[in-house]
Amino acid sequence: MLTPLVSVVIPIYNEEALIDTLVARCVAALATISPSFEIICVDDGSRDQTLPRLLAARIQEPRLKVLSLSRNFGHQAAYTAGLHAAQGEFVAMMDGDLQDPPELLPRMWNLLRDDAHDVAYGQRTDRAEDWGRQVLIKSFHGIFRNFSKLKEADNVGNFSMLNRRALTAFLSLQEKNRYLPGLRSFIGYRQVSVPYSRDARPDGTLPKMSYKRLFALALDALFSFSDLPIKVCLYSGLFGMMVFMAAGIYVLISKAAGVALLGWSSLGLSLYFLGSIQLLFLGIIGEYVFRIYRENQNRPLYFVQHYYHD
Numbered sequence: 172m173l174t175p176l177v178s179v180v181i182p183i184y185n186e187e188a189l190i191d192t193l194v195a196r197c198v199a200a201l202a203t204i205s206p207s208f209e210i211i212c213v214d215d216g217s218r219d220q221t222l223p224r225l226l227a228a229r230i231q232e233p234r235l236k237v238l239s240l241s242r243n244f245g246h247q248a249a250y251t252a253g254l255h256a257a258q259g260e261f262v263a264m265m266d267g268d269l270q271d272p273p274e275l276l277p278r279m280w281n282l283l284r285d286d287a288h289d290v291a292y293g294q295r296t297d298r299a300e301d302w303g304r305q306v307l308i309k310s311f312h313g314i315f316r317n318f319s320k321l322k323e324a325d326n327v328g329n330f331s332m333l334n335r336r337a338l339t340a341f342l343s344l345q346e347k348n349r350y351l352p353g354l355r356s357f358i359g360y361r362q363v364s365v366p367y368s369r370d371a372r373p374d375g376t377l378p379k380m381s382y383k384r385l386f387a388l389a390l391d392a393l394f395s396f397s398d399l400p401i402k403v404c405l406y407s408g409l410f411g412m413m414v415f416m417a418a419g420i421y422v423l424i425s426k427a428a429g430v431a432l433l434g435w436s437s438l439g440l441s442l443y444f445l446g447s448i449q450l451l452f453l454g455i456i457g458e459y460v461f462r463i464y465r466e467n468q469n470r471p472l473y474f475v476q477h478y479y480h481d
Contacts, residue, residue, distance in 0.1 A: 175234075177201060177208040177280060177332075178259030182249030183225070183267035184215045190224040193269055194235055200273040204280050210235045212267070213253040216243030229479060236480040240473050247349040248472040250329060254342060256478065263332040264351070270369050271330040279332040282363050289337040289360035292352075293330035295369045327352050327364070336360070347465050347472065 179197060186193070194210065201208040214222045214237060225237045238256055240249065250264055261283055265271050271293060279291035329351050333341060340358040356362070 173207065175207050175209045175259045176205045177261045177263065177276075178257035179208070179210045179263045179265055179273075179276065180213065180250060180253030180257055181210065181265050181267045182213045182215050182246055182253065183217065183221055184243065184246075184249075185217045185219045185221060186267050187217075187220040187224050189267070189269060190221065190228055193267060193273075194228045194232060196269070197265075197273045197276075198232055198234070200276045203277050208234060209257070209259060211253045211256055212237050213249040214239045215245070215249040216240055226479060236478070238478050238480075239476045241476045242474075244473040247351055250351055251342075251349065252473045252475065254338065256480075257338075260335050261332055262335070262338050264329045266329060271328070272367065272370060275330075275365060275367055276332065279365055282365070283332060283334050286334075287361070288363045289334050290355065290358075290362040291332045291365055292327050292355065292362065294327050294364040294366050296366050328369075331355060347468075347470070348462055349472075 179201065181193070181197075183190075197210050201210070210232075212225050212235065214225060222237070222239055225235070229235045229237060236256075238252055240252060244252075254262060254264070261280055263276055263279065265273060265276075275293065279293075282288050282291045333355070337358060337360045340360070341355060344354050344357070346354070
């Protein structure tokens with residue numbers, strides 16, 4: 172079998188309604204690059220008719236390949252599975268909800284084709300999402316920009332294309348707690364941004380990634396690529412120390428002046444404040460310990476049920 176020029180990896184979970192549109196738009200975009208391409212859709216344990224719809228689309232388009240995982244392992248693990256299966260000289264990552272337009276893939280490839288760059292990544296100028304989600308995402312990117320050294324990961328997602336050299340480096344990173352935009356930025360090489368506006372889902376429904384999963388992904392990014400959690404402990408401790416030093420000085424001055432001091436309520440508030448800081452410290456330390464434990468377990472990120480590619 173000839174090696175494809177371009178591979179596109181698309182993780183999919185419960186997207187039966189979008190399969191036909193997704194495949195048609197990807198094929199049309201990739202055909203402008205070369206007839207030699209493959210589309211690898213990773214079914215991440217979908218519970219609807221996503222897998223049968225993908226297999227039906229494969230009958231019409233043999234360049235569509237379907238990697239079915241044994242259960243739902245999560246967005247980042249599904250991407251990793253597809254990237255390991257990709258054979259192309261250039262490999263793109265794209266979400267399966269069509270919020271990232273496949274029509275940008277030719278532009279990314281043009282930036283990489285003459286070896287001028289190794290990585291082209293989509294950078295969102297705006298997004299068609301509800302205001303609450305936008306506020307949370309912008310807040311995260313602001314924090315991540317200021318507390319990490321990965322400037323290429325600012326206001327970006329997974330939408331990108333890498334040449335084989337950059338992909339080999341990318342796949343050598345073996346973290347279990349994975350934030351792919353951060354890992355992609357970490358490898359370095361020559362990276363270039365492609366500004367674009369992130370569309371709403373074509374079917375008008377809300378994004379499939381819940382607030383809980385977004386929060387978990389944000390924690391993966393902050394714990395893996397910044398020292399913010401440790402700084403929270405440090406600054407909270409310093410603040411508490413200054414508060415109680417000021418309180419101690421106030422007590423001494425008040426006693427010297429014969430001023431009556433507050434009673435049990437002030438003592439209770441002081442103990443509550445100290446206890447809260449200690450619980451915060453224990454929670455952050457526990458998060459680090461759990462992540463170290465998970466890395467040392469060395470469990471596989473995913474298991475493949477079947478790979479439909481012949």
